[in-house]
Amino acid sequence: ASASAFAPSTSNTRASTSLAASQVTRNPNFGKLVGGYLFPEIGRRRNAYLEENPEMASKIISLGIGDTTQPIPEHILSGLVSSASKLGTKEGYSGYGAEQGMGDLRAKIADKLYNGIIKSDEVFVSDGAKCDIMRVQQVFGSGVVTAVQDPSYPVYVDTSVMMGQTGEINKETNQYDNIVYMPCTAENDFFPDIESTPRADIVYFCSPNNPTGAAATKEQLEHLVKVCKERGSILVFDAAYAPFIRTEGVPKSIFEIDGAREVAIECNSFSKYAGFTGVRLGWTVVPDELTFSDGTKVRDDFNRVMSTAFNGASNIVQGGGLACLDDEGLAEINTLIDYYLENANLLKEAMESIGYDVFGGTDAPYVFVKLPEGKKSWDVFSEILEKTQVVTIPGAGFGPGGEGYLRLSAFAPRDVVIEACERLKVAMAK
Numbered sequence: 001a002s003a004s005a006f007a008p009s010t011s012n013t014r015a016s017t018s019l020a021a022s023q024v025t026r027n028p029n030f031g032k033l034v035g036g037y038l039f040p041e042i043g044r045r046r047n048a049y050l051e052e053n054p055e056m057a058s059k060i061i062s063l064g065i066g067d068t069t070q071p072i073p074e075h076i077l078s079g080l081v082s083s084a085s086k087l088g089t090k091e092g093y094s095g096y097g098a099e100q101g102m103g104d105l106r107a108k109i110a111d112k113l114y115n116g117i118i119k120s121d122e123v124f125v126s127d128g129a130k131c132d133i134m135r136v137q138q139v140f141g142s143g144v145v146t147a148v149q150d151p152s153y154p155v156y157v158d159t160s161v162m163m164g165q166t167g168e169i170n171k172e173t174n175q176y177d178n179i180v181y182m183p184c185t186a187e188n189d190f191f192p193d194i195e196s197t198p199r200a201d202i203v204y205f206c207s208p209n210n211p212t213g214a215a216a217t218k219e220q221l222e223h224l225v226k227v228c229k230e231r232g233s234i235l236v237f238d239a240a241y242a243p244f245i246r247t248e249g250v251p252k253s254i255f256e257i258d259g260a261r262e263v264a265i266e267c268n269s270f271s272k273y274a275g276f277t278g279v280r281l282g283w284t285v286v287p288d289e290l291t292f293s294d295g296t297k298v299r300d301d302f303n304r305v306m307s308t309a310f311n312g313a314s315n316i317v318q319g320g321g322l323a324c325l326d327d328e329g330l331a332e333i334n335t336l337i338d339y340y341l342e343n344a345n346l347l348k349e350a351m352e353s354i355g356y357d358v359f360g361g362t363d364a365p366y367v368f369v370k371l372p373e374g375k376k377s378w379d380v381f382s383e384i385l386e387k388t389q390v391v392t393i394p395g396a397g398f399g400p401g402g403e404g405y406l407r408l409s410a411f412a413p414r415d416v417v418i419e420a421c422e423r424l425k426v427a428m429a430k
């Protein structure tokens with residue numbers, strides 16, 4: 001069992017202390033969430049293990065959370081530093097900026113990353129793709145039906161629950177009522193048979209995918225856009241791992257697909273491009289043509305959320321974003337991504353060498369390992385942690401479709417990846 005295997009998060013337990021309870025009724029949607037968010041739960045279990053085994057602290061290595069580890073390269077760093085230094089001068093100081101982002105950064109994203117197929121005023125600069133997913137959810141509200149790939153990044157489901165779009169979780173299936181789960185399996189190359197799934201208003205689709213590592217082909221994305229168009233659905237395309245795509249012809253943006261402007265929003269991020277996971281810089285593209293059933297523009301409502309509930313991405317960080325998109329910055333990004341892709345290749349080869357079926361890891365920083373029949377991923381997570389002190393992510397944490405798999409992330413330093421491969425080859429040998 002996936003979610004229910006989590007320790008009940010504090011938000012699910014009634015206050016048992018003597019503190020005087022407020023008279024405020026709790027938002028019932030938060031009570032529907034089962035357990036805590038996946039990644040803090042991984043950290044909790046890691047810490048619980050270390051509490052029991054303090055002597056293992058120096059041995060712990062992580063192939064868990066997809067968090068970058070390589071230092072920010074020189075040119076990109078100079079962008080951050082010079083932006084910060086400017087704030088110390090009269091002529092360079094700036095306060096609140098446009099909530100939608102600096103005009104020249106919006107223009108540079110549209111130009112350098114979309115070759116002009118997107119207009120700069122359709123680009124909204126933010127503090128990250130995860131944050132924008134919740135902002136997009138706020139635009140859609142509680143009255144929509146959401147579809148997700150299964151397995152997928154847990155934020156889509158959890159924010160749908162928080163927004164009141166769902167019923168309770170079905171303890172048998174580990175699926176929330178009123179969410180459409182689109183199975184992504186080894187049998188369908190981790191691309192869902194969309195026609196066979198019920199219509200949803202909003203379809204979240206991540207490619208290259210977290211956790212499976214599958215990068216959808218042009219034909220697959222053309223089909224996805226076509227079905228969304230026919231059904232009047234809005235597609236939220238999460239392209240946070242686009243820079244990892246190296247296979248010729250595989251789209252890096254949904255807007256490479258004809259017709260996407262009428263159906264799609266794209267969330268993206270500098271996190272994995274440039275090691276900005278802690279710097280916090282992302283963007284969302286909402287095309288002018290995208291409208292609701294009453295003809296109003298989705299872009300206008302997204303802009304309303306951004307201007308009402310957000311005061312813009314940091315001016316320092318946006319300076320770093322501008323440097324990322326210089327030729328020197330783009331070259332540095334390529335070098336960083338190559339480094340992580342080599343790590344992914346090492347992980348893939350190591351697990352295949354001991355007889356596992358391994359998916360992803362080619363156009364993505366995640367390797368998705370098929371476990372032996374009947375093995376539960378949370379059990380394997382614990383087994384590996386205890387035997388090898390390597391932190392991984394159980395597939396069940398990404399939805400019921402992830403059960404029976406393990407996600408390994410390629411973001412650790414090279415020597416750590418090599419060490420982890422050696423330990424896993426010993427401990428997981430069939």
Ligand SMILES: Cc1ncc(COP(=O)(O)O)c(CN[C@@H](CCC(=O)O)C(=O)O)c1O
Binds near residue numbers: 131
């Ligand atoms: C598909 C996807 N979208 C967005 C993000 C986050 O983008 P930001 O721009 O950094 O907000 C992640 C990071 N997922 C990582 C980290 C865990 C998390 O974001 O909760 C992971 O899956 O390990 C992701 O996997």
